[in-house]
Amino acid sequence: MFKVLNNQAFFRFWLGQIISHLGDGFTRIAIVYLVATLSKDPLTIGLVIFAQLLPTAFFGIFFGPLADKYNRKWLMAGADFYRMVIVALMIPFHHSATALIILITFQGLGSALFDPARSSSIPDLVGEENIQPAISLSQSTRAAMDIIAPSVGALLMMANNYTIIFAIDAVTFALSAFFILSLRNLGKINVAKDVSTESYFNSIQSGVKEVIGMPALRFLLILLIPITLVCGILNTNLIAVLTNEFKVSAFHFGFIEAATAVGMIVGASLAAPFAMKKVKPSKIFLSGTASIGLWMILIIPLDRFHVLYGILPVYIWSIMVGILNAFLNVPLNSLFLKVTPAAFRGRGSSLLGITASTASMIGILAGGWLSKEVGVLYGTALSGALLTIVALLMPLLKGYRSLSDNRSTKMEPESKQPVAAN
Template sequence: MLELLKDRVYIRYWLAVVVSFLGDAMTRITLVYLVARLTHSPMMIALVVMMQLLPSGVLAAFIGPLADRVPKRVLLVGSDIARILVVLAMIPARNSVWALIALTLAEGVGKAFFETARIAAVPKVVGDPKRIPVAIALFQSTYQTVNLCGPAVAGLLIAVGSIPVVFVLDAATFAISALLLGSIAVLREMPSSGQVQESYWASLRSGVRGVLAVPSLRVLLTLAIPATIVFGLFTTNINAQFVDVFKLSGFEFGMAQAMLAGGAAIGALSGPALIKRFGSSSGLLLASMGLFGLAMAELAPTQWLWEQTGWGAVLQWCLLTGLFSGLFQVPIANTLLTDMPEELRGRGVGLLNAITVNFTIVGVLIGGAAADLFGIAGSIIVPGLVLAAFSAVAVLFLRSSQRSAEEAAVPSRSR
């Protein structure tokens, strides 16, 4: 990890992503606050959150071919510049709910382009494929840390009545990101001429076929569906559990969120060593999915401990669930970037982003119905048990498939 942080190309790329993440986090919490203050409507707040997620779900698969046809710098710097203009436009629009929602959608479109190109560019930036798991772990842990710090900075500025300053700072983070990314020579490289000559729609079709032709990627995309549905459901109902069931104070709520983020960062950073130990990203993915499900189910004894000992039990549970939620995302990204052919990388990233975001939205939508059916705690415990059971069955199925393949290969060798 230290070797990667000493790489001048990587450190510029990492810093650009950090400040871009910070801008996203600050914008997100500021928009939620403004719409909540203007409307006092949970429905409108949910609409803002959906507008932030929707572009990645709808557009990511269609952005993928572009990431394989133009230099990554074009998409990265272009999306940063576009978001500068969008965020600055939020200043005069800050008292208009529908204008803010429209601008939120536009900012989400810029993020969809940025994220697809950012992930697809990782192998180019790190150079050595063996360093990809470490790079992924650093990005995931950074993302969790920024998700904690960004809203805190925005909340502090909002508290002193400086909402326009928040938007100006957001625009500045995107400007810094654009300057850093524009200075990285490897991001200026053109893709192969064959990709450029192929028509856009032919490129999109061949990309989907190419991704699904790789067995490990088929497994990855299949396993990502239940994992992201449950994760979306968890993130929807966890705050209701904190506020309505555990009755946490403002300080306790903040500490619980910090433990979730801290656990996720630890999980992400432990990913590279565990990938080496398992020798298989799919094995680590299934193990971490199962453990995440069991951690969610641990909410049942945690509620009893909370009644007996206080909110310290809640912090322990937050650390554990955060740990495994951060861990299972590392093998997903590692498999995608190491097993994906370079000429398909943008389309593969776009397809995975589309699947994960859309099924996260499905989980968010299911969350409310699950809370009505099982109660707030039950809506976390029951899906956790289902995910753990699914992971156990998937492990047995994959082992059986591997044994069958090995047995089928023995006669062919003897011949």
């Protein structure tokens, strides 16, 4: 996995990811905790995630073609500088949950532009043969920053110093942009001669037609709807469980987030890559989906264990959440980049984001309603049961066989992959 860092261009790309995720982690933990404590309403807590996803759901279709037509380096750098300004504006408004949610929405516009460009740049930097190890490294890096950032963020929150948290995040966006701008060849790779001459709106139409026309990709998009919808419910309820049911402090809230990231590192850097050498990514994706659902059901006995043994069972449970998430995210991203034609990766990434974001937003609203009807604990368990049912039904669908049988989704052993220089 770490062999891809021998590529100096990807190494700088990766450093930019480290810095950006570090600052994002500070801000995310601060905003979630601020909104949770200011509102004490699961639906309002869900609006934080809702606001992050809204721009991708509504504007992603217009941003995806830009990653296929224009210089990705400048798109990503511009998005970073834009988000730097938005985060800086959060400093004077950190006492208002409403203002924070509005600013998060505007920050999401930058992410909606940045993410398709970043995803489609990975194969350009590492080559088609090294997509899977690059994805594993990217997921592991994100998880590592999710350990460090919430931990440091929790310490800063104990001092009630939210100004420093937002200021640090603003600076990290600027540093990330400078690392991206240092990549001279990024954005100069033309994946298809006719992409630059195709009109903007025609490129949107052709991108949708190409992605939807591929059985494996079409099934992947359809499958994401129920999965991300349930995950939206889970995201809303889990935060409410920690803050309102388990009554965790700001200190433990940050470190529980870090514990989840520890599991993600183990899963993304060790367990999932090892499994993908032995088993098809589609089967790992299936088992990961089922396992997360079953693990969410166990939140009911976790409540009892928390009463008997304190906070330790919550940390253990959170670590396993991270490990199981890796068995969903790593094969999903690898499958997408392997199956999508190079000339359509920007538009394909945007469609993937639109599908996931829209379903997640519906799930967030449903999660807020469900928590009020049955409580956050039983709402979380019920969501897990629904996710398990989805996983059990997946093999019965024709599209799953198409995804499973697609030759391009089979990963070669790492020993056969040439070393390349996110």
